[in-house]
Amino acid sequence: xxxxxxVIRLHRxxxxxxxxxxADLEAMAEALRQRLQDLEQEIEREKEGADVxxxxxxxxxxxxxxLARRERFLRSITDAEAAVAGKRHELAEAFRELKKFEVAEAxxxxxxxxxxxxxxxxxxxxxxxxxxxxxx
Numbered sequence: 201x202x203x204x205x206x207v208i209r210l211h212r213x214x215x216x217x218x219x220x221x222x223a224d225l226e227a228m229a230e231a232l233r234q235r236l237q238d239l240e241q242e243i244e245r246e247k248e249g250a251d252v253x254x255x256x257x258x259x260x261x262x263x264x265x266x267l268a269r270r271e272r273f274l275r276s277i278t279d280a281e282a283a284v285a286g287k288r289h290e291l292a293e294a295f296r297e298l299k300k301f302e303v304a305e306a307x308x309x310x311x312x313x314x315x316x317x318x319x320x321x322x323x324x325x326x327x328x329x330x331x332x333x334x335x336x
Contacts, residue, residue: 204301205305215294215295215298221291222288225280228280229280236273243270
């Protein structure tokens with residue numbers, strides 16, 4: 201059944217596409233986590249250099265801006281993780297669909313093999329019966 205093979209190929213492509221989307225989102229979330237970590241390290245470096253009274257005024261403005269960036273990163277990470285979870289759910293659903301068609305194809309092939317085997321046995325039995333009749 202050629203159409204079932206085409207459907208299976210289509211669903212495999214969909215599953216692969218969902219896997220790529222999940223991987224892309226996970227990479228984006230990891231990049232955001234890394235940027236957040238870099239920001240934390242930058243804040244620590246600036247804190248060490250802010251001991252001088254003159255730098256103190258500029259440091260306060262820097263900290264406010266850095267904390268706002270930190271909050272944006274945290275929100276973005278949360279959004280990315282939610283998107284990853286949603287895409288994983290879509291991937292699982294696409295995988296279930298694929299498996300449904302693969303199982304149907306496997307069953308069809310098993311039935312075809314059983315039918316072919318049955319026919320071969322019937323032909324062999326018929327041949328053996330004819331040989332037996334000729335000997336009598």
